[in-house]
Amino acid sequence: MTHGTRNLLLLAPAGTWFLVMLLLPLTVVLIFSFGERGTSGGYAPAFVLDQYANLPARWTAFKNTLTLAPIGTLASLVIAYPLAYYLAVKVDPKWKTTLLVLVIVPFWTSILIRSYAWIFLLGGRGLPALLDWVGIEDVRLINTPFSVLVGIIYGYLPLMVFPIFVSLDRLDKRLLEASSDLGAKPWRTFLQVTLPLSVPGVATGCMLVFILLMGEFLIPALLGGGKVFFVGNALVDLFLQSRNWAYGSAVAVALVVVMLITVTIYMRFINRLGVNREDVSMV
Template identity: 65%
Template sequence: MSTAVHTMNATALKGRARDLGRRVTVLMLLPSTLWFLLLLVTPLLIILVFSFGERSAVGGYAGGLTLANYLNLGSRAAAFSNTLLLAPMGTLVCLLAAYPLAYFLAVKVQRSRSLLLTLVIVPFWTSFLIRTYAWIFILSGKGLPAMLASLGLENVRLINTPSAVLIGIVYGYLPLMVFPIYVSLEKLDKRLLEASQDLGASAFEGFRRITLPLSAPGVITGVMLVFILLMGEFLIPAILGGGKVFFVGNALVDLFLQSRNWPFGSAVAMALVAIMLVVIGLYLKLVARHGGRPGEGAL
């Protein structure tokens, strides 16, 4: 009898402890949840409501319920096409440039690693605007084109072109791709590579079946971070594109601040959010389907 009572009391105590743990968890999550709802969900809902409204005679939002703004998205086709072309291309070039650098820093360098990592961070010590403006002088007639002209390549135009925007994108966002990959590679157990060599695997096979799968979380994080930021980029196209290479971010600045067509700008913004959700969802699904778990099939 006493054993049964003791068991019931223990069960009751465990149940109270679980309830207390749930309450503590809810209380701890409440501030961040309210912050999330206030700063992310609420603005998106407001933009969604605005996207079905009409522009007032003096600009801004006049209310209403119409799909005309969404039906007029084709008028910003150039901005969407530039964004959907240069944002993935910039992400890919950043990945191709960042992976060898991150691998070199994580695997090959020992003594001067801290110094080299500091050099990667150094560009963030200055204003992003100033660094982007500096590329105007590099890509203008007296900069890189003048050097190419001295080599016999005349009339090479770089500034105010998609190539200039792509160069600015890679320069500005490369460190954001390097560090997630570096963190994944820095945790790599080198004994796995030694074991693969003992089993007769070549250096390329060891990289393909061990290093690359184990660094996949860093690659995925870096790609998502850079791609999401590039989809909303407007400063680099505005400065290095010279008003000739528009991103969706530039169109939004024009619609909200210049023409004050808030409903149409809201529709453009919601279309961009929908495109990002679809692209990121497909990418993560593709990674889960073909990538498997990191390290799977390493040996």
Template identity: 85%
Template sequence: MTKRTRNWLLLAPAGTWFLVMLIIPLTVVFIFSFGERASSGGVELALTLEQYTNLPARWAAFKNTMTLAPLGTMAALLIAYPLAYFLAVKTTPRWKTILLVLVIVPFWTSILIRSYAWIFLLGGRGIPALFEWVGIEGLRLINTPFAVLVGIIYGYLPLMVFPIYVSLDKLDKRLLEASSDLGAKPWKTFLQITLPLSVPGIATGCMLVFILLMGEYLIPALLGGGKVFFVGNALVDLFLQSRNWAYGSAVAVTLVVVMLITVTIYMRLISRLGASREDVSIM
């Protein structure tokens, strides 16, 4: 058996899975997007751009997704980085294990149950009731973009913490000690050593959270109350309720294209940042 044949055999299981679970479904959706809605629902194959010309009708869903997904990713990063830094750099091994378990604990409960808990906390008998008790009335939190953003941060925060934690945990502590011995201030050590070396973890965490948020459905449905909806909510409406599979496919294809463009730009920026960091280290 040649080396090339052995490599193809090793790649065959993953390649088959990739073909069956991703390429073929995306191809079917792409073909459906050029069709028309059948009289009884579903799709009637055709060759028309009508579904794509109707995309502005779902502009609100795209706007909410492209606004709250990046905001939620950045907010999760700002909260997760100090936590991951504390766990990796400032915590003893004994407490590190305990605190990591506490970060994982929310995943032991369904996201549905956790979202319902936030419905109570942000509803009229939760946090707004506390504000009314101190004299601040008329505060509305539930069914708002703020409620969706809170649910996003809470739900996806652990996915941001762990990649950053792994990068910081692998950090050579001798570099920090050497920087301190050479008279560098803590903030300078952080900006010149800790932060650049943790960029791979930041990039992975942001990518993971952002991609999942682009297809989020449950959190906007529960905490947005039908007033703040994502593209995922629009797809559920088009495929399951309106049964307009052609239009839903066009929306889905557009979402995939937007994600590909955004992720490509992001990866290029990260690559350039990594290259510039290497140039600085060489100099």
């Protein structure tokens, strides 16, 4: 058996799974997007562009998604990085596992239950009532972009923490000691050594969170109260409520195209950072 044949056999299971579970469904959605809504809902075969021409009708959902998904990703990064840095660099090794378990404890319960907990906390009997008690009146938190953003950060923070933690935990601590011995201040060591070497973890965490947020629908539905729609909410409405599968497929294809463009631009930016980091290290 040749080396090429052996590699082909090893890749065959994953390749088959990828073809059946990803490419075929996307192909079906693409075909549906050129069809029409049936008389009683669903899909009627056709080849028209009417569904794509009607995409601006869902602009609000796209705008909310393309606004809150990047903001939620960036906010998660800002919160997760110090936590991951503390766990990887500052904490005694014997406590790392315990603290990491505490980070993933929220994942042990359903996102539905956790979202309902935030509905109470951000509702009239939660934080607004506490603010009213201290003299800050008429504060509305629930059913706003802010409440959706809070739910996003809470729900996806562990997915940002772990890649960054792994990247920082593998960091050679001798590099930090060498930087300190050469007279660099802590902030300079962080900017020139720690941060550049943790870029792979940051890139992975941002990618995971951003891609999942682009398809999110539960958090906006519960914490947005029907006032903050994501594309995921629009898809649920089109496929399950309106039963307009053709239009829903066109919206889904548009979302995939937007994600591909965004991810491509992001990866090129990350690759350039990698080149710059290598150039700096060589100097």
